[in-house]
Amino acid sequence: MHAIHHIAIIGSDYAQSRHFYVDILGFPVLNEVYRAERDSWKCDLAVGGAQIELFSFPNPPSRPSRPEACGLRHLAFAVSDLDAEVARLESHGVACEPVRVDEYTDRRFTFFADPDGLPLELYEDQVRAI
Template sequence: MLKLNRVHHIAIICSDYQKSKQFYVEVLGLTIVGEVYREQRQSYKLDLAVGNLYQIELFSFPDPPARPSRPEAAGLRHLAFEVDDLDEAVAHITSFDVEVEPIRVDEFTGKRFTFFADPDGLPLEFYEV
């Protein structure tokens, strides 16, 4: 039987590297693990730590195609970040003028959550534990 240990990384392709780098590092507070520019691909690769468990790889490529639609396009629906205090997380990102949907309650778990978007419109979620 196949044994998967955990998610190793999540790769995101952005349209404006500097804007997305600022969002993920300054707004969301992720830690830069490494950054390289790959000349032959005209592409940056930024490795970001999420706590001590996961890593996001932020890529830039010349003229990437736009996401088909939001939020119900086939493929990745959204990326959720676990937070201890949803109100604090929302207050933090709204101080950077990030628009946040109204807080909802998961009907099955009773937990609170909300959605917002990165600079390219990728749906992101804060889920309170």
């Protein structure tokens, strides 16, 4: 194993999730198909060298999604300018937690949520000069 190929996310409202990941977060669409036999959309989004597979299914069961629940804790995106990204998200009405500093790496980060409450993180991939 040498890289993450994709992360699959099931949204409860496909149009809302697609708008969030494409129009607000800015991930380009690689491919999008409607699978009639499953009454399901699948949209492949480019995220650096990996992909997000965004799915819809009729009545998906809910899942605990708080960061400390068992299972996948959160999905983190690397950013060069955390303050600019936070400002951009907030201009779209996306609430971000207060910025924190990782005590081990000295990198700044914050959490926010997708339309279904999935915890997402912005992680600044460079130490800021003061």
